[in-house]
Amino acid sequence: MANRRNFLKASLLxxxxxxxxGKVLAAGADAPAKSGKRxxxxxxxxxxxxxxxxxxxxxxxxxxxxxxAVEKGVQVPEADLKNHxxxxxxxxxxxxxxxxxxxxxxxxxxxxxxxxxxxxxxxISVARRVMERTPHVLLVGEGALQFAVEQGFKKEKLLTxxxxxxxxxxxxxxxxxxxxxxxxxxxxKKPDATLGLPGGKDNHDTIGMLAIDEHxxxxxxxxxxxxxxxxxxxxxxxxxxxAGLYVxxxxxxxxxxxxxxxxxxxxxxxxxxxxxxxxxxPQQACEEAVMxxxxxxxxxxxxxxxxxxxxREGEIGAYAIQSGFSYAVCDAGKQDALFASKxxx
Numbered sequence: 654m655a656n657r658r659n660f661l662k663a664s665l666l667x668x669x670x671x672x673x674x675g676k677v678l679a680a681g682a683d684a685p686a687k688s689g690k691r692x693x694x695x696x697x698x699x700x701x702x703x704x705x706x707x708x709x710x711x712x713x714x715x716x717x718x719x720x721x722a723v724e725k726g727v728q729v730p731e732a733d734l735k736n737h738x739x740x741x742x743x744x745x746x747x748x749x750x751x752x753x754x755x756x757x758x759x760x761x762x763x764x765x766x767x768x769x770x771x772x773x774x775x776x777i778s779v780a781r782r783v784m785e786r787t788p789h790v791l792l793v794g795e796g797a798l799q800f801a802v803e804q805g806f807k808k809e810k811l812l813t814x815x816x817x818x819x820x821x822x823x824x825x826x827x828x829x830x831x832x833x834x835x836x837x838x839x840x841x842k843k844p845d846a847t848l849g850l851p852g853g854k855d856n857h858d859t860i861g862m863l864a865i866d867e868h869x870x871x872x873x874x875x876x877x878x879x880x881x882x883x884x885x886x887x888x889x890x891x892x893x894x895x896a897g898l899y900v901x902x903x904x905x906x907x908x909x910x911x912x913x914x915x916x917x918x919x920x921x922x923x924x925x926x927x928x929x930x931x932x933x934x935p936q937q938a939c940e941e942a943v944m945x946x947x948x949x950x951x952x953x954x955x956x957x958x959x960x961x962x963x964x965r966e967g968e969i970g971a972y973a974i975q976s977g978f979s980y981a982v983c984d985a986g987k988q989d990a991l992f993a994s995k996x997x998x
Contacts, residue, residue, distance in 0.1 A: 691967030692869060694984040695722060697862040698910045698961060701736055702981030703989050705729045709864055710983050719864040719872035720759050720781075727755075727777050727874045730860045734813060738858035741774040741811045743878020745820050746885045747827070751811040754892040755780045755876035760902025764790055766892035767797040772808045777876045779806060780892070790894060794886075820882070829882050859891050861898065861908030863963045871965065873898050873906045879913075889913025895923035904930045905964035907938070910978070911957040919946050925962050935962035935970030940995075943972045947997055959994060974998060 693713035695706050709726030713719070731740030738744070745751045755776035756766035765784025768791060770776050779801045783792055792800050802808060812820075859877040875898040877891045890897035890913035897913065899922035900906040907925035909916045916922070921942055928938035939960040946958055959973030961980050971980045971994040978994040 691969075691984055692865045693719075693722075693867045694963070694967045694969075694982070695726065695862060695864040696961050696963055696969050696971075696980060696982050697726065698860055698908070698959065698978075698980055699858060700979055700981070700991055701730045701733065701739070701860060702862070702979075703983075703991055705860055705862060706981050706983035707988055709862065710988055713864065713866055716867060719866040719870045720757070722864045722866065723862045723872050723874035724757060724777055724781055726862050726864070727860050727876045728775055731775050731777060731876055734815075737816060737819070737878070737881070739860050739877055740776075741809070742813045742816055743811070744816050744881035745812055746879075746887070747829070747882045748885050749812065749817070749820055750885060751816070751878060752885075753811075753876070753878050754888055755874070756892045756894060756898045757781050757784060757874045758872065758894060758898055758900040758906075759784075760871040760900055762901070764894045764898075764900075766791045766894060767801075768793040768888040768892040769886055770794070770797045770801065772798060772811060773801045773806050774809060774811065775806070777874055779804070780874075780876075791892060793888070823882055827882075859889075859897070859910040861891075861910055861961065863900075863906045863908060863961065863969075865963060865965070865967050869965060871900050871902050871906050871963070873900045873908055875908050890916035890921065893917055895920050897922060899923045899926050901926050901930070903965065905935060905962060907935075907942075907960055907962040909961075910959045911973070915946050915950065915953065915956070915958050919949070921946070921958070921960060925960050929962065929964055935964050935968050936972065936995075937970070938962055939970040939972035943974055943997060947974060954998060959996075961994075972996065 695709045705726040708729045709722040712722035730736045734742045752769045753776040754768045757780045758764040765780045767779050782804050861875040863873045875891045896917045898908045907922040925938045925942045957975045959978040962970045973994045973996045976996045982990045
């Protein structure tokens with residue numbers, strides 16, 4: 654199987670188009686949209702957003718709530734044993750522990766999150782329980798695990814044999830270096846001495862999903878296993894409300910992917926939504942948020958941050974620092990569309 658990064662690079666050449674299901678679609682936000690309101694609709698990050706969107710669409714097409722849709726949607730990559738950056742098959746930290754982060758947010762400002770959660774396969778559902786059954790927003794570590802078990806979630810070993818083998822291979826060099834776009838599922842068996850990874854550049858990725866239902870209700874979810882080989886206890890932007898995810902039912906929603914530390918420093922998703930509040934389109938808001946990061950950190954040329962956004966009309970936007978970032982869109986017109994995001998470099 655050709656790896657995603659090479660596929661996307663090829664897709665971005667020339668007219669910057671991407672082939673999906675035999676059909677060539679122009680790159681750029683909202684390329685398939687028709688005029689007028691776009692609802693229900695769901696958008697998510699990366700190529701694994703396609704099957705995630707399909708699961709979310711089952712809820713939306715059945716007149717369901719956007720919040721239920723995003724939870725169900727991101728559970729798909731959380732359960733995918735071939736996805737080493739989200740959920741139960743995620744790569745571990747440098748000490749061999751798989752820890753997961755997730756957040757979920759509704760249009761009315763209700764939100765919940767968990768960070769550094771171990772031994773639970775679906776952190777997004779624990780995050781929703783935090784939102785609905787506690788007065789808190791964020792639970793972490795052992796406390797998050799205790800809460801999950803009390804809520805009936807099953808403890809299980811998350812370190813899969815494949816992830817454990819990759820971790821042992823990494824230990825031969827113990828070299829840690831985030832890269833622009835991870836190759837989540839398509840790494841080979843030959844070690845990559847430069848990056849310390851098994852034949853690929855798999856280091857970080859996230860599934861971020863935004864949805865609007867037929868009643869115009871917005872919701873968002875974000876879940877990840879974080880950077881591979883991270884320091885134990887490291888938490889990125891995904892479970893941080895305002896950084897990895899933000900939803901305002903009166904304006905719109907945004908979520909991010911990439912190097913979480915840079916998103917946190919700029920409160921990225923909140924910034925995108927606030928820019929939309931000031932009158933920017935989702936595309937303009939994503940672009941301005943990315944450019945603020947680039948302006949402050951010129952050395953980001955070798956790292957990746959990307960945003961997707963949706964306003965209350967269902968219009969969408971996407972932008973990233975590096976080429977290679979893809980996003981999936983699902984609505985009544987098409988359920989398996991994948992696009993190459995516009996980018997700075």
